[in-house]
Amino acid sequence: MGSVYATILYACTTKNTDTFTQEGRAYQIIMRKKFFLKNRHFANGRIPSDVMIGWLGHELGHVLDYKERSYWNLMWFGILYYFSKSFFIKAEITADKNAAELCLIRELVVSKDFGRDPKYFPMSYANKLNGLYPRVAEVKEWAR
Numbered sequence: 314m315g316s317v318y319a320t321i322l323y324a325c326t327t328k329n330t331d332t333f334t335q336e337g338r339a340y341q342i343i344m345r346k347k348f349f350l351k352n353r354h355f356a357n358g359r360i361p362s363d364v365m366i367g368w369l370g371h372e373l374g375h376v377l378d379y380k381e382r383s384y385w386n387l388m389w390f391g392i393l394y395y396f397s398k399s400f401f402i403k404a405e406i407t408a409d410k411n412a413a414e415l416c417l418i419r420e421l422v423v424s425k426d427f428g429r430d431p432k433y434f435p436m437s438y439a440n441k442l443n444g445l446y447p448r449v450a451e452v453k454e455w456a457r
Contacts, residue, residue: 321345322368324375326387333384340379342372360427367417367424374411378404398445405446413455425449 327339379387393400412421426449429439 322372324372324379326379335380335383338380340376342369342376361423363420363423364427365424367412367420367422367427370412370415370417370420371408371424373415374408375404377411378407402445409447409452410455413452418452418456421452422449425452 322342322344324340324342327341329339379390382390390404394404409421412418425442425446428434428442429449431439
């Protein structure tokens with residue numbers, strides 16, 4: 314699938330955490346500051362707050378998915394996430410559904426529309442999102 318480190322945001326366990334026990338784990342959401350500061354489309358590195366909430370909500374959805382996993386299940390999850398496109402897609406749907414359960418559907422929709430807007434991102438990026446992440450219409454269906 315490719316490197317998780319090439320994404321704008323990603324959720325992971327912290328380096329100084331006890332990953333063997335669920336209670337001992339701590340999580341962080343990493344944001345590529347360079348993406349915002351060096352992108353000429355974002356004045357002063359700022360993006361709309363609803364977009365940021367949608368993105369952070371999606372990453373929180375990943376943390377909720379990781380939280381109940383055992384150490385070995387979490388390791389296996391990481392391997393499959395990295396190498397299996399179908400597993401990657403399922404994990405992204407799960408993260409969005411977890412965020413939707415936190416009443417963040419509107420923000421998810423705004424962030425997905427934003428990420429697919431050719432004014433901010435190349436069409437190749439929008440096509441990649443369409444192939445790997447739930448579509449806006451699908452997320453809107455979850456609200457019903």
